[in-house]
Amino acid sequence: MKAKRPTQRVAGDLTQPSASASFSRRHVLVAGTAAVLTSAIPGGVLAAKQKRKSTTTSHDSGGTKMDTITTKDGLTIFYKDWGTGQPIVFSHGWPLSADDWDAQMMFFLSRGFRVIAHDRRGHGRSTQTATGHDMDHYADDLAALTGHLNLKDAIHVGHSTGGGEVVRYIARHGESRVAKAVLISSVPPIMVKTPANPGGLPKEVFDGFQAQTAFHRAQFYLDVPSGPFYGYNRQGAKVSQGIIQNWWRQGMMGGVKAHYDGIVAFSQTDFVPDLRKITVPTLVMHGDDDQIVPYADAGPLTAKLVKGAILKTYKGFPHGMHTTNPDAINEDLLAFMRA
Numbered sequence: 001m002k003a004k005r006p007t008q009r010v011a012g013d014l015t016q017p018s019a020s021a022s023f024s025r026r027h028v029l030v031a032g033t034a035a036v037l038t039s040a041i042p043g044g045v046l047a048a049k050q051k052r053k054s055t056t057t058s059h060d061s062g063g064t065k066m067d068t069i070t071t072k073d074g075l076t077i078f079y080k081d082w083g084t085g086q087p088i089v090f091s092h093g094w095p096l097s098a099d100d101w102d103a104q105m106m107f108f109l110s111r112g113f114r115v116i117a118h119d120r121r122g123h124g125r126s127t128q129t130a131t132g133h134d135m136d137h138y139a140d141d142l143a144a145l146t147g148h149l150n151l152k153d154a155i156h157v158g159h160s161t162g163g164g165e166v167v168r169y170i171a172r173h174g175e176s177r178v179a180k181a182v183l184i185s186s187v188p189p190i191m192v193k194t195p196a197n198p199g200g201l202p203k204e205v206f207d208g209f210q211a212q213t214a215f216h217r218a219q220f221y222l223d224v225p226s227g228p229f230y231g232y233n234r235q236g237a238k239v240s241q242g243i244i245q246n247w248w249r250q251g252m253m254g255g256v257k258a259h260y261d262g263i264v265a266f267s268q269t270d271f272v273p274d275l276r277k278i279t280v281p282t283l284v285m286h287g288d289d290d291q292i293v294p295y296a297d298a299g300p301l302t303a304k305l306v307k308g309a310i311l312k313t314y315k316g317f318p319h320g321m322h323t324t325n326p327d328a329i330n331e332d333l334l335a336f337m338r339a
Contacts, residue, residue: 069148071121073132077141078125079118083109086179087151088337090117091142093160093185093320094266095213095221095259096250097124100159103326104333111334118145120165122258124250133261135269139168146177155337157182159322160293161266164188171274181282182333185290185319188271188302199297206267213259221251228291231318243323275305282309283336285329287317310336 068076080098088108090101098117105115119126121141122133142165146154154177158166163186170178193200212220225247227233232244251259284306286299295313303311312332314321322329 068126069145071141071144075121075127075129075132075141077118077121077127077145079116079145080105081114081116081149083112083114085112085114086337087114087116087149087154089142089146089151089154089156090115091156091158091162091165092117092120092123093162094262095123095254096247097253099124099246099250100323104157104322104330107326107330108334113337116145116149116151118142119254120162120258120262122262123254125253128255128258130255130257133258134265135164135168136172138165138265139172142166142169143173151177153177153179155180155182157184157333158186159184160319161187161262164266164269164271167271167274167278168269170280171277175278175280178280180280180337181278182285182336183282183299183302184285184322184329185287185293186284186298186302187266187269187293188275188298189305190270190272191267191293191297197297201267201294201297203267206263209263210260213256213263217256217259218248218252221248225320229318230320230324231289231291231316233291234289234318240324243320247320271302272305275302276307278306278309281336281339282306283333284309284311285314285321285332286311287314287319287321289316290319292319 067081068078070076078098082105088104090098090104092098092100097119101115101117105117109115118141120138122128156166156169156178158164158181163183166181166183167186167188170181190197191200192206193202222244225232225244226239229247230240230243231237232239284299284303286293286295288295290298299311299313303309314325314328317325317328
């Protein structure tokens with residue numbers, strides 16, 4: 001997809017392995033042998049190894065930590081916590097997971113930041129609970145995570161529903177741990193059409209989302225990223241099957257009840273009072289070709305409600321622009337964070 005960006009890009013310093021790399025016959029044999037050996041281990045032994053010992057579990061994987069915390073209502077929240085330096089906390093969109101921030105976490109990790117991302121309750125690797133899928137619970141879970149990690153001077157970045165989560169977290173739990181906030185393609189102030197928000201989308205649109213999620217989720221989760229989420233339905237768009245399949249993978253990892261209820265949470269929550277409480281430096285980033293959270297009723301209105309907020313508009317960028325255009329988004333994020 002061709003689109004102009006508002007600021008100059010600076011090339012990152014990370015290199016990627018060739019997509020054509022292949023495994024040797026020896027690798028295949030080793031993998032097959034490991035599978036056979038694993039299948040021979042008694043189930044009771046595996047179960048014992050997997051049993052949690054406390055409310056916090058840590059797993060070392062190649063120098064990065066993958067951890068969980070337990071919320072007050074007994075749910076397990078999965079998170080990643082990599083690196084040192086000033087913390088950046090990423091909150092993902094519906095119906096995805098912490099993995100949606102791969103391009104940002106690698107970028108900022110390599111530039112000396114501590115990067116943290118969690119799977120929202122019911123999403124990804126967190127507990128597939130049937131309850132608590134509302135912005136207050138989302139904010140409280142985020143507060144539990146930041147408190148557990150004792151984060152200070154943190155920069156909170158939220159995409160889509162995650163932007164609503166960040167806004168509610170700051171308004172509900174205060175700014176004592178927060179340095180800055182970034183809202184990317186975010187759902188505030190409110191998505192649904194109401195007398196006070198005549199430019200919003202009709203409730204019937206979200207009712208349709210719920211019906212498709214409840215009864216046709218597997219196909220719906222292919223249709224959304226193949227079309228409006230990444231702007232792949234636009235003429236001339238360069239479609240990435242890998243991005244589409246990764247969206248589907250993340251979505252299908254989560255619980256259908258969480259995703260069903262989450263549609264109400266992101267579409268009907270009124271964030272206007274929350275936005276007015278924010279006083280930390282805030283950057284609002286939104287593409288003007290966003291087909292999921294339409295630009296006119298989101299980014300500009302949010303920027304007006306947050307005192308001193310900066311609005312950056314991206315010509316032709318889609319809803320998932322941090323994935324389709326990571327170079328542009330990452331460099332602008334970096335400039336804001338270092339300002």
